[in-house]
Amino acid sequence: MKIGLLGHGVVGRGVTEIIDGHFPQITVSSILVKDLSEGNDPRYTTDAYQILNDPRIDIVIECMGGIEPAFTYVKTALENGKHAVTSNKKMLSHHLKELTDTAEANHRSLRFEASCGGCIPWIHELERTQRIDEITSFRGIMNGTTNYILSDMTGSGADFNETLKEAQKLGYAEADPSDDIDGNDVAYKCCISAFSAFHKAVDPDDIPHFGIRHLKKSDIAYAKADGRVIKLIGRGCLNEEKLSVWVMPVMLRGDDPMCLVSSNLNRIELSCRTLGTASFGGQGAGSLPTAHAVVQDVLSIEDSGIPKTWETSDNHIETVRGTYYVSGRDLSLFEPVSAECHDGWVLTHEMSLQELSALMQNSHDVFVCEVSR
Amino acid sequence: MKIGLLGHGVVGRGVTEIIDGHFPQITVSSILVKDLSEGNDPRYTTDAYQILNDPRIDIVIECMGGIEPAFTYVKTALENGKHAVTSNKKMLSHHLKELTDTAEANHRSLRFEASCGGCIPWIHELERTQRIDEITSFRGIMNGTTNYILSDMTGSGADFNETLKEAQKLGYAEADPSDDIDGNDVAYKCCISAFSAFHKAVDPDDIPHFGIRHLKKSDIAYAKADGRVIKLIGRGCLNEEKLSVWVMPVMLRGDDPMCLVSSNLNRIELSCRTLGTASFGGQGAGSLPTAHAVVQDVLSIEDSGIPKTWETSDNHIETVRGTYYVSGRDLSLFEPVSAECHDGWVLTHEMSLQELSALMQNSHDVFVCEVSR
Numbered sequence: 001m002k003i004g005l006l007g008h009g010v011v012g013r014g015v016t017e018i019i020d021g022h023f024p025q026i027t028v029s030s031i032l033v034k035d036l037s038e039g040n041d042p043r044y045t046t047d048a049y050q051i052l053n054d055p056r057i058d059i060v061i062e063c064m065g066g067i068e069p070a071f072t073y074v075k076t077a078l079e080n081g082k083h084a085v086t087s088n089k090k091m092l093s094h095h096l097k098e099l100t101d102t103a104e105a106n107h108r109s110l111r112f113e114a115s116c117g118g119c120i121p122w123i124h125e126l127e128r129t130q131r132i133d134e135i136t137s138f139r140g141i142m143n144g145t146t147n148y149i150l151s152d153m154t155g156s157g158a159d160f161n162e163t164l165k166e167a168q169k170l171g172y173a174e175a176d177p178s179d180d181i182d183g184n185d186v187a188y189k190c191c192i193s194a195f196s197a198f199h200k201a202v203d204p205d206d207i208p209h210f211g212i213r214h215l216k217k218s219d220i221a222y223a224k225a226d227g228r229v230i231k232l233i234g235r236g237c238l239n240e241e242k243l244s245v246w247v248m249p250v251m252l253r254g255d256d257p258m259c260l261v262s263s264n265l266n267r268i269e270l271s272c273r274t275l276g277t278a279s280f281g282g283q284g285a286g287s288l289p290t291a292h293a294v295v296q297d298v299l300s301i302e303d304s305g306i307p308k309t310w311e312t313s314d315n316h317i318e319t320v321r322g323t324y325y326v327s328g329r330d331l332s333l334f335e336p337v338s339a340e341c342h343d344g345w346v347l348t349h350e351m352s353l354q355e356l357s358a359l360m361q362n363s364h365d366v367f368v369c370e371v372s373r
Numbered sequence: 374m375k376i377g378l379l380g381h382g383v384v385g386r387g388v389t390e391i392i393d394g395h396f397p398q399i400t401v402s403s404i405l406v407k408d409l410s411e412g413n414d415p416r417y418t419t420d421a422y423q424i425l426n427d428p429r430i431d432i433v434i435e436c437m438g439g440i441e442p443a444f445t446y447v448k449t450a451l452e453n454g455k456h457a458v459t460s461n462k463k464m465l466s467h468h469l470k471e472l473t474d475t476a477e478a479n480h481r482s483l484r485f486e487a488s489c490g491g492c493i494p495w496i497h498e499l500e501r502t503q504r505i506d507e508i509t510s511f512r513g514i515m516n517g518t519t520n521y522i523l524s525d526m527t528g529s530g531a532d533f534n535e536t537l538k539e540a541q542k543l544g545y546a547e548a549d550p551s552d553d554i555d556g557n558d559v560a561y562k563c564c565i566s567a568f569s570a571f572h573k574a575v576d577p578d579d580i581p582h583f584g585i586r587h588l589k590k591s592d593i594a595y596a597k598a599d600g601r602v603i604k605l606i607g608r609g610c611l612n613e614e615k616l617s618v619w620v621m622p623v624m625l626r627g628d629d630p631m632c633l634v635s636s637n638l639n640r641i642e643l644s645c646r647t648l649g650t651a652s653f654g655g656q657g658a659g660s661l662p663t664a665h666a667v668v669q670d671v672l673s674i675e676d677s678g679i680p681k682t683w684e685t686s687d688n689h690i691e692t693v694r695g696t697y698y699v700s701g702r703d704l705s706l707f708e709p710v711s712a713e714c715h716d717g718w719v720l721t722h723e724m725s726l727q728e729l730s731a732l733m734q735n736s737h738d739v740f741v742c743e744v745s746r
Contacts, residue, residue, distance in 0.1 A: 018505065119648050121498060128494065131672050132391065132665055257633040257654070267652070274661055275492050279640070281630070281652035288647055292505055299504050 001025060001302055004051035004082075006032045006073055007064035008039070011087050011114070014291025015061060019298075026298065029057065032064075052076045059301060061294060062086040071095050078102045078110065085297040087114035087290055090179075090204075093191035097201035109301050114293035116189040117142060117266050118284040121296070125280060126196040126270060133272040135197040137237035140268030141261050142189045144285040145180035146212055146232045148172045148264040150249075154229060159217050172264050182211035183247040186234040190245045194236040197270065200243050208320075208353040209247035210360070214367040219327050222345065223251045223369075229259040230369055244318040246353055249369040251325060256372070324348045324356060328366035333359050347371065374398060374675055377424035377455075379405045379446055380437035381412070384460050384487070387664025388434060392671070399671065402430065405437075425449045432674060434667060435459040444468050451475045451483065458670040460487035460663055463552075466564035470574035482674050487666035489562040490515060490639050491657040494669070498653060499569040499643060506645040508570040510610035513641030514634050515562045517658040518553035519585055519605045521545045521637040523622075527602060532590045545637050555584035556620040559607040563618045567609040570643065573616050581693075581726040582620035583733070587740040592700050595718065596624045596742075602632040603742055617693045619726055622742040624698060629745065697721045697729060701739035706732050720744065 003019065005012055008031050019026050030051045031043045038044065051057060052073060060077035062084065064070045070091045074084050079102060086092060092099070092115050103110035113123045117140070129135060141147050145167060152163045164181070167173035179185045187209040191202055212232055223230050228251040236245040252259050257279065261267045266284025271277045283289040326334050327345035337355070338346040348356070360368060376392065378385055381404050392399050403424045404416045411417065424430060425446060433450035435457065437443045443464045450457045452475060459465060465472070465488050476483035486496045490513075502508060514520050518540060525536045537554070540546035552558045560582040564575055585605055596603050601624040609618040625632050630652065634640045639657025644650045656662040699707050700718035710732070711719040721729070733741060 022505070120651065121501065124501075125494060128497075128669070132395070132668055255633060255635070257630065260628060260630040260633055262628070275665055276656050276662075278493065278655035279653070281650075281654075283649050283651075289649075292648055295505055296501070 001027070001059065001298075002057050003028045003298065004030045004032075004054065004057040004060045004077075006048065006051065006060060006062045006070070008033050008041075008044075009063065009065070010287040011063040011290045011294065012061075014287040015063065015294050018288075018291055018295050023295075026302070030054065048073055052080055052082075057082055059083045059085060059298060061298070062088055062091075063294065064088065065090070067091045067094055071099075074099060074110075075102055078106050078108050081106060081108065083109040083111070083301045085111045085114075085294055085301070087112070087294055089115040089185070089188040089192060093188035093204040096192060096195050100195075111297035111300065112192065113297050114290045116192050117268055117280070118144075118282065118286060119289035119292045120266060120268060120280045120282045120284060121293075122193070122268050122280055123196050124296070124300075125278070126193065129270060129272055129275075129278070130197075133275050135238075135270055135272045137235070138193055138197055138268060138270045139233055139235040140193075141231055141258055141266050142186050142234045142268060142284065143180055143232060144264030144266060144283075145173045145177060145185075147261060147266070149181070149212065150215075150230055150232065151262050153215070153217070153220050154224070157217060157220070160212070160215050180211075181213050183209035183232065184211075186232060186247045190234040190236055190247060193234075193268075194243065194245050197236065198238045198243060200238070202243065202245055207245050207247065208357050210249060210368050211247075212249055212367070214328060214365050215249070216327065216367065218344065219325075219367055219369065222325070222327075226251070227254040228252060228371075229254060229256075231258050231261070233258070233370075239318070242318040244320045246320055249367075251369050251371045253372055320353045321350050322353070322370045323350055325369045325371050326366055328363065330363070331366070333363055374400070374432065374671075375430050376401045376671065377403045377405075377427065377430040377433045377450075379421065379424065379433060379435045379443070381406050381414075381417075382436065382438070383660040384436040384663045384667065385434075387660040388436065388667050391661075391664055391668050396668075399675070403427065421446055422449075425453055425455075430455060432456045432458060432671060434671070435461055435464075436667065437461065438463070440464045440467055444472075447472060447483075448475055451479050451481050454479060454481065456482040456484075456674045458484045458487075458667055458674070460485070460667055462488040462558070462561040462565060466561035466577040469565060469568050473568075484670035484673065485565065486670050487663045489565050490641055490653070491517075491655065491659060492662035492665045493639060493641060493653045493655045493657060494666075495566070495641050495653055496569050497669070497673075498651070499566065502643060502645055502648075502651070503570075506648050508611075508643050508645045510608070510644045511566055511570055511642060512606055512608040514604055514631060514639050515559045515607045515641060515657065516553055516605060517637030517639060517656075518546045518550060518558075520634060520639070522554070522585065523588075523603055523605065524635050526588070526590065526593050527597070530590060530593070533585070533588050553584075554586050556582035556605065557584075559605060559620045563607040563609055563620060566607075566641075567616065567618050570609065571611045571616060573611070575616065575618055580618050580620065581730050583622065583741050584620075585622055585740070587701060587738050588622070589700065589740065591717065592698075592740055592742065595698070595700070599624070600627040601625060601744075602627060602629075604631050604634070606631070606743075619693055622740075624742050624744045626745055693726045694723050695726070695743045696723055698742045698744050699739055701736065703736070704739070706736055
């Protein structure tokens with residue numbers, strides 16, 4: 001079995017390390033790089049179509065990141081009769097339906113375990129569960145960077161910027177951490193999870209998502225005083241064909257198992273009609289965990305050929321209602337909808353995410369967090 | 374695909390309910406019962422060999438329980454060229470190596486997902502992880518009855534017998550709860566897990582195991598005062614080919630994620646060489662969760678034919694050392710090995726499980742619990 005690899009950054013290098021070292025029956029025969037000076041591997045090429053048009057290549061693995069040209073390359077690979085494996089959550093969340101349709105039309109596999117939850121077998125278990133049961137909802141801590149920041153602030157009482165700097169020093173946060181701390185990364189993963197769980201395509205730009213950029217020490221202290229812990233939670237549910245997908249910080253009750261997910265770890269739960277809730281935890285990011293998930297996909301293609309395909313459809317996002325804790329300097333916009341107003345924070349009445357989003361658009365430097373029931 | 378089902382109790386009825394209702398391509402064609410008066414299903418038979426010798430049957434599912442005749446029936450099924458699926462942990466823990474060898478010799482599948490962790494895909498993930506990584510240890514809350522009792526005593530401050538009665542009323546504990554509360558059930562599951570994780574066969578009678586029969590309110594209070602929670606933990610690890618497997622109550626630190634496993638739920642973790650720890654949680658017992666796991670095995674056989682077999686070997690159990698909290702009326706035997714003696718309880722020095730087992734054999738009505746580091 002011959003592999004063409006697109007991209008040789010952190011994940012791509014992990015993939016070649018694992019395959020070269022442990023799987024003699026699988027050969028990485030070409031690697032697309034931006035510049036041949038990236039290393040002296042004889043497999044390097046700067047011409048993507050040398051890989052995409054090579055009839056000897058069975059599987060194309062994409063670990064380039066970014067929407068284009070990654071999307072075009074993966075689509076072309078499928079059209080050219082190759083299986084495709086990708087870890088690229090941003091690209092997938094925008095184009096999963098089109099790529100799934102292309103894979104199906106060409107009788108090829110498209111696999112993307114590495115795009116959500118690192119080495120947690122999340123997509124695999126969503127698929128496996130559906131062999132028997134119907135998934136009704138999922139929720140999870142799906143971003144290591146923000147969970148590290150939240151865990152550290154809760155433990156040490158440090159402030160946000162201090163903790164972010166520490167996370168960057170440890171390699172848990174990127175130089176530009178916006179995608180993580182603003183909730184975009186989790187929004188991408190929730191789109192992909194909703195597609196796998198409910199077979200409904202949804203655009204990440206349509207998902208209400210809130211991050212932790214404006215979180216303050218005093219917010220953590222407020223939660224603590226009430227025996228609660230703040231975590232950034234991505235969620236999706238399907239009620240009578242109505243889909244809801246959203247991302248936001250939640251003040252969890254202290255006895256919620258999510259509270260004890262420490263450091264940069266992830267934990268995701270699925271709930272289904274007859275079996276209740278199943279949970280999966282582990283390392284949600286990093287070179288080796290992500291590369292392992294990519295190689296698991298390659299082995300699944302090697303083992304079992306083409307997995308069953310689903311019918312998919314486009315969907316609208318349903319309204320979700322909740323009670324929200326909002327803190328910041330200027331909360332005047334929130335006072336009319338508040339059950340409780342205090343100096344520096346308010347608790348809203350039960351309100352919809354759409355109403356909340358509208359208020360947030362006109363508010364600055366405000367931190368918002370759901371208060372779980 | 375035709376199924377012969379041995380046993381039609383709680384699990385067997387769940388299996389026919391799922392297969393009859395949802396899988397037209399699979400037919401349960403015969404069902405072994407003790408007595409035809411159990412129901413008026415035309416598939417009932419009291420002759421096991423009518424199933425085991427029927428060449429039209431592809432898979433035999435065993436949900437009878439007990440070591441014999443279950444073992445003989447499963448072995449005969451494999452020898453007669455049928456795949457076998459069983460949920461029978463007691464039988465498996467005594468005969469897994471022999472049955473695996475028989476399956477391999479006959480090029481048939483032996484699957485036993487339902488024997489550990491109910492609908493948690495535990496055996497499946499042990500196998501899947503090993504496609505790439507090496508498992509070094511596992512630990513888990515693997516028994517719903519004792520976790521219900523421990524959670525309830527911790528929450529309510531009730532005493533053991535009161536809580537056990539309540540668990541029996543709710544169907545979480547059997548009329549004779551010995552196998553659960555004395556740790557035998559977890560010992561069986563640890564044997565099966567060790568076999569799947571390390572490919573080493575070990576007799577359940579050789580595994581040190583301690584239960585919660587003599588747990589008192591005051592033990593729970595002691596743990597609580599120290600910010601700890603008592604859980605019954607089964608564990609296994611492999612260090613340089615040396616195997617350790619054991620079962621005992623552990624006073625976990627309050628920030629251990631095991632502490633928040635509530636009611637009768639289960640949670641099991643595996644650790645591996647390159648990927649760290651992965652955790653899996655869900656319903657660990659009950660009719661439908663167990664039946665789902667059985668049907669997942671049937672679907673895996675239908676999908677993928679025969680999974681890869683392992684080389685196995687017999688093994689000795691390695692020594693494990695720890696610090697133990699021991700409580701009860703007569704602790705005189707423990708005083709010489711104690712770092713701290715109090716009225717009603719002692720804390721031991723670091724000691725081996727073998728030493729502890731020897732002392733326990735001569736002690737009566739004593740509760741013992743590891744104090745985690």
